Amino acid sequence: MMTVSFKSIASWSILWLMVIQFVPLQRINPPADSEIQLPDTIKSFLKQACYDCHSNETRWTSIAYVAPVSWLTVSTVASGRTALNFSTWNNTNNTKIKRSRSKIRSVILEGTAHQRIYYFMEPSAKLTESQSRELLQWLKATFEKQESTGFKN
Numbered sequence: 001m002m003t004v005s006f007k008s009i010a011s012w013s014i015l016w017l018m019v020i021q022f023v024p025l026q027r028i029n030p031p032a033d034s035e036i037q038l039p040d041t042i043k044s045f046l047k048q049a050c051y052d053c054h055s056n057e058t059r060w061t062s063i064a065y066v067a068p069v070s071w072l073t074v075s076t077v078a079s080g081r082t083a084l085n086f087s088t089w090n091n092t093n094n095t096k097i098k099r100s101r102s103k104i105r106s107v108i109l110e111g112t113a114h115q116r117i118y119y120f121m122e123p124s125a126k127l128t129e130s131q132s133r134e135l136l137q138w139l140k141a142t143f144e145k146q147e148s149t150g151f152k153n
């Protein structure tokens with residue numbers, strides 16, 4: 001009868017963890033060439049809470065270098081950038097921008113539920129209640145004013 005000892009599982013796991021560190025990953029930050037134009041405070045809030053996944057200015061923290069966690073990080077950033085990218089905002093077509101506008105509001109209302117693991121790992125990225133309130137007020141005011149221009153500025 002074959003028995004798999006704890007020791008052999010442990011050593012295979014360690015070997016596996018060592019090997020997967022060599023799987024190449026792309027942690028790249030392409031140029032932020034058509035970044036959204038925003039008032040400084042508003043931009044600082046978005047940089048704090050959203051830019052790691054929704055811009056080309058991702059802060060790749062040390063956790064992004066240790067496989068298999070790094071695989072999750074890299075793929076989350078990739079799908080985050082596809083869904084919404086503030087660094088290429090001005091090149092985004094109006095239909096997509098219109099859709100994002102209302103979704104940004106609901107994501108801010110959702111709070112950390114949007115990316116629970118991330119905000120748990122990066123507590124300083126969380127928006128405070130007053131930051132969220134300010135963002136929501138700003139969004140509302142801007143949307144109403146800029147209905148016609150597609151939120152491009």
Ligand code: HEC
Pocket residue numbers: 046049050051052053054076077079080083084099100103104107108114115118
């Ligand atoms: C840890 C990465 C991460 C962070 C931080 C993050 N997001 Fe996301 N976001 C994603 C991913 C991945 C998706 C796409 C999948 C999904 O909808 O969950 C997404 C989707 C979205 C969408 C939907 C876009 C669309 O058109 O469907 C919006 C809007 C959005 N995020 C806004 C924000 C805002 C605003 C913040 C900051 C308050 C933020 N996100 C922070 C990863 C992140």
